[in-house]
Amino acid sequence: MLGTIHPNIGEVAKEITKRDKARIAPTGVMTLYLLGLTTQVPLKAVFLTDGSQREVKIGNRTIKFKRTVPKSFAIKDELLHLIVQAFKEKGQQDVTEDFLETVKQAVKKLDEKVMQNQVVYAPVWIRKQINSL
DSSP states (O other): OOOOOOOOHHHHHHHHHHHHTOOEEEETHHHHHHTTSOOOOOSEEEEEESSOOEEEEETTEEEEEEEOOGGGGOOOOHHHHHHHHHHHHHOGGGOOHHHHHHHHHHHHTSOHHHHHHHGGGSOHHHHHHHHHO
C-alpha cells in the first residue's frame, strides 16, 4: 500500500561507518536539514569521512562519503559540529537574521564548557558569530 519504504539515510550512513570503523560528519544541505534550517530532505546526503570515499545508492537517494583530513573531526560535539557546518554551507556573505535566530536556539542547547573548549577549532568568522549568540 505504501510502496517501498527505505531506511533513514543517517542511520544507513552510521551503520556503514560502524562496519568500516570510520568516522562521519554531515555536511552541506544535510546539516541545514538536521538543524531545521530547511524543510527540504536532501536527495544526496553528503558526509565527511576519514574512511574511503564512495557513493551508496538507496532507491532514488544517494549517500556520498567525502574523504577529509582528520582536522575536520577536531570538534567532537555533534551539535556544535552541525552548527559550524551550517555556517560553512551558508557562507559568510549569506548569513541572515533568520538564520542566526534559528542557529541561536541550537547554540543555547550546547554545554558551556564544551563550547568554550571546542569552538576554537571553528574558523574565526564562525567562532565570532557563535560567541556573539
